[in-house]
Amino acid sequence: MAALMTLLRLGLGGLFLDQRAFQAQRDAPGGVARGAALVTLVSLLVTVAALLGNLGESLTQPDPRLVSATIHQSLKAMPWYAETTASLPTFAADFEQVFTRLNSFSLTPSPQSSLLGVVTAPFLALLGWLLTGTVVHGLARAFGGSARFGQTLACTAVASGASLLGLVQIVPYAEMLPGTLFLASALLALFGTYVAVREAHGLSPWRSFWAVTLGPLLLTLLLLVLYCCFAFMLVSALRSVGGGSGR
Amino acid sequence: MMELFNGALTLNQNVMRGLREAPDAVRRGFMLILFVGLLVGTANGVSTLIQTATPAQAIQTAREQFDQQFKQVVLTSNNPDQTLIRLINANEAPFFTLFEMLLTLPTPLPRPVGQGFQLLATVVSTPISYLAGMLLTVAVIHLTARQLGGQGHLQQMVGLGSLAVAPHALDALAFIPGIGSTLGLVAWVWGLTILIAATAVVHRFDSLRATLAVFLYPLLLSMLGLLACCVLFAALMAVTGR
Numbered sequence: 001m002a003a004l005m006t007l008l009r010l011g012l013g014g015l016f017l018d019q020r021a022f023q024a025q026r027d028a029p030g031g032v033a034r035g036a037a038l039v040t041l042v043s044l045l046v047t048v049a050a051l052l053g054n055l056g057e058s059l060t061q062p063d064p065r066l067v068s069a070t071i072h073q074s075l076k077a078m079p080w081y082a083e084t085t086a087s088l089p090t091f092a093a094d095f096e097q098v099f100t101r102l103n104s105f106s107l108t109p110s111p112q113s114s115l116l117g118v119v120t121a122p123f124l125a126l127l128g129w130l131l132t133g134t135v136v137h138g139l140a141r142a143f144g145g146s147a148r149f150g151q152t153l154a155c156t157a158v159a160s161g162a163s164l165l166g167l168v169q170i171v172p173y174a175e176m177l178p179g180t181l182f183l184a185s186a187l188l189a190l191f192g193t194y195v196a197v198r199e200a201h202g203l204s205p206w207r208s209f210w211a212v213t214l215g216p217l218l219l220t221l222l223l224l225v226l227y228c229c230f231a232f233m234l235v236s237a238l239r240s241v242g243g244g245s246g247r
Numbered sequence: 248m249m250e251l252f253n254g255a256l257t258l259n260q261n262v263m264r265g266l267r268e269a270p271d272a273v274r275r276g277f278m279l280i281l282f283v284g285l286l287v288g289t290a291n292g293v294s295t296l297i298q299t300a301t302p303a304q305a306i307q308t309a310r311e312q313f314d315q316q317f318k319q320v321v322l323t324s325n326n327p328d329q330t331l332i333r334l335i336n337a338n339e340a341p342f343f344t345l346f347e348m349l350l351t352l353p354t355p356l357p358r359p360v361g362q363g364f365q366l367l368a369t370v371v372s373t374p375i376s377y378l379a380g381m382l383l384t385v386a387v388i389h390l391t392a393r394q395l396g397g398q399g400h401l402q403q404m405v406g407l408g409s410l411a412v413a414p415h416a417l418d419a420l421a422f423i424p425g426i427g428s429t430l431g432l433v434a435w436v437w438g439l440t441i442l443i444a445a446t447a448v449v450h451r452f453d454s455l456r457a458t459l460a461v462f463l464y465p466l467l468l469s470m471l472g473l474l475a476c477c478v479l480f481a482a483l484m485a486v487t488g489r
Contacts, residue, residue: 074344173364174368205400
């Protein structure tokens with residue numbers, strides 16, 4: 001129980017960007033193991049909270065099939081449907097097609113998918129932590145940092161405390177404005193990683209900034225280049241097909 | 248907490264300097280956001296709950312809002328599309344019937360439980376919204392301030408930037424018809440003023456440099472956006488001109 005409380009305090013230290021928490025992790029002998037436990041615990045807590053929230057949502061919502069059937073019948077009974085069908089004979093078939101497609105699409109996460117998340121999230125969080133830690137460590141060392149790999153990992157684990165904001169999902173229908181929770185958590189995690197690098201490697205603010213942001217920036221650039229290449233190839237292929245048929 | 252809240256609202260330099268030197272500046276700033284967010288969220292949640300307590304009330308509220316917006320669009324338009332107006336008028340009643348049917352569909356738990364959840368969700372979501380907005384703003388301002396030679400730390404900027412949320416306590420009165428939007432604007436301008444003062448204290452800037460740090464990137468982005476719109480418009484004109 002005491003170990004659990006220590007981990008939670010460490011997580012809260014990360015959430016509040018408390019540099020004493022980062023320094024303690026840097027100097028702790030078992031920092032990496034404690035960091036791994038913290039990352040696992042935080043992701044587990046957040047996904048369980050999301051599961052409970054989704055369960056609450058599904059218990060206070062009508063059956064989706066019933067909702068769909070009600071909308072379908074009511075839309076078809078409206079004057080606009082009769083008018084459009086009279087003026088456009090193919091509209092009825094198109095309407096059914098579009099409605100079937102929309103029907104299979106849902107923005108509300110089901111409790112089943114949340115349950116799957118409880119199992120997979122800790123592994124994904126650990127993987128993400130290891131990957132981020134490795135990239136950040138390499139860049140920090142390139143910028144003149146002096147910390148060992150274990151110290152970087154131990155400190156960046158504290159930044160995962162930012163995800164504790166996700167505990168709010170225990171309340172069904174939380175996050176009325178979509179994306180705000182992700183934005184707040186992501187920015188806080190970025191700030192936490194910056195503090196982690198600064199405290200672990202003793203780098204200047206600008207060097208710490210580049211060590212943290214260069215990785216994501218390069219990844220974005222790479223994705224953008226790949227996207228452009230793909231788009232260029234697609235356009236070329238379409239043109240060659242169009243040119244071929246024109247001849 | 249109240250001292251910090253009052254200090255933020257009155258732009259008290261001593262309170263800001265005290266927070267800058269505090270080791271737990273971020274925690275105290277976040278607590279202020281939580282306090283304001285819970286206050287505003289509770290007021291807004293209760294107001295929404297009263298307006299949508301029964302399906303009939305929910306439909307009445309939605310109908311009033313729709314009528315108001317529809318009239319506004321028709322009145323402000325120079326040449327309203329008569330076909331569109333006729334279409335909307337013909338389908339308005341069946342649409343609200345559909346809305347009523349959806350609201351009265353059976354749920355596993357009774358409707359008041361869902362409404363209780365919605366109220367709680369509004370209460371807990373408001374601090375998160377304020378926090379996300381503040382963090383995004385602070386990230387941009389801190390970056391600009393460091394480029395302009397500021398020496399403040401990120402934690403100090405986050406802690407003091409949180410003070411800018413204090414005037415948003417006025418958002419708790421947003422449910423009052425007529426003055427809600429005006430109060431929102433007042434809170435926004437007040438918050439911006441606090442943000443400039445906070446930037447000046449954190450980075451030891453004069454007011455001019457702090458104002459520049461706050462406005463530089465938003466202004467540059469607006470100008471770039473405007474330029475992009477002009478280029479796009481010119482390109483469209485060139486294409487359609489051909």
